[in-house]
Amino acid sequence: MSKEKNIVVGCDIGGAHLKIARAEDGRIVEALTLATPIWLGLDRLIDAARAARRLFAGSRLNVFTMTGELSDIFPSREAGIASLLSIVTEHFPGKSLIYAGRSGFVAPDKATALAADVASANWHASAAFVAKHAGDTLFVDMGSTTTDLLVTQGGRVVHDGYTDAERLATGELVYTGFTRSALIGIASAAPVKGAMSPLMNEYFASIADVHRILSVLDENDDKQPAADGQAKTVAGSIARLARMVGRDASDLTPPEWRELARWFSEQQLRTVHDAAFRVAGRLAGDSAAPVVGAGIGRWQIRRLAARMERPFVDFADLIAASDDARSEASSAAPAAALALLAQDMD
Incomplete structure (x- = not known):
């Protein structure tokens, strides 16, 4: 039997x-x-x-x-x-x-x-599993909306905050994600044709548009409607990005829009990078401790690991x-x- x-x-x-x-x-x-x-x-x-x-x-x-x-x-x-x-x-x-x-x-x-x-204890579950199976790490999970950053050390999760309010203050929770974050939450101004252009304080575009333009977005991971309810295509994303700087898609060339998209993704990474340096202070002197990445934003977390000069391990592995x-x-x-x-x- x-x-x-x-x-x-x-x-x-x-x-x-x-x-x-x-x-x-x-x-x-x-x-x-x-x-x-x-x-x-x-x-x-x-x-x-x-x-x-x-x-x-x-x-x-x-x-x-x-x-x-x-x-x-x-x-x-x-x-x-x-x-x-x-x-x-x-x-x-x-x-x-x-x-x-x-x-x-x-x-x-x-x-x-x-x-x-x-x-909001989901971060604790993922980090507890990583602590049990990967040892000393900087665990980073970037989802659609938020990014969690935790140190695992000695088989346990090491954290300074627990509630959302506490974790926001410690850098262990960063309210930015790979698809749903509004671009006005990423920056207040962006470079257009060599000058910093203030952004429209409207939900005209999301970071999903940026990552779609950069060809790093799996469309399966973007499950919510676009900001304008229109097509989730590169052309549609460029039109939405253009509105953020008070323009139409025809005002710049496709390569110029791609450069602007790259800048927004870089701004997001810088925000996460700053938090990662704070959280990873417990791992100072342990350069072998990897960044373990989870969530739909693993493309961004790989870039973070490279900047921190740490190995990258996918949670999937x-x-x-x-x-x-x-x-x-x-x-x-x-x-x-x-x-x-x-x-x-x-």
Whole structure:
């Protein structure tokens, strides 16, 4: 008689995306990211849970982390956690546990009382997995909206902040990501034809447009509509970028727009680089400690590692996974980490 598979599903409920990773016998076999803009209604998350139901087939345990409680659909983080826990209980099949970071895994009915630990703890799950499997590192996860930077040392996660407010202050959380960040949040002025042009204080374009123009964006990773709701093409992205500097696409040549896009991506990298130097201070003198990169922004993190003169290790190379699932699992690192961390739990 064949042994029954040990199936655990990890889920990261964000404000913009639901990330899911299915592990069978300690190996990620499928990972998936679905657009769930819950600021438009919680039905977006419920619909995604239904669409992904097949990933939960046969699972003995589902484990959840979340950042969606920050969505402005909720009056507070605690209210957001309570609402998301209700959806987990009602709309996700099977037994569930909630990841409460420093408090470990807890039952859903205990999680509300640990709201301060549950809130936005997805970074802790990924970093805990890296600490266990990669030793001393600078772990950097750039998603669609934010970038997490943590040191792992001596088999544990070393951090100065825990809450979002604390981590923003320490540089361990930088509010910039590979697709959703508005360009007005990257800079207030940009070089156009040799002069610094102030930017329009409007959401005319996102960093996804920049990375599309530079041909480094996987279109699968840009799951939200463009700022103007128009085509997500290079021409469309150039038109949106042009509006940011009060121009039309025809005002500059394609190479000139590409140079402007390169400048914006560089500005984003500089912001992350500054935070990385602060956070990596604990690794001073250990030049062999690598940068471990996760998330859809791994292209940017590779550049960061080169600037810091440190080796780069993809989170995908630390996990047991099928070839088809490996890259997507790295993009959904918190979900994959949870599924693997919980493999031996009862």
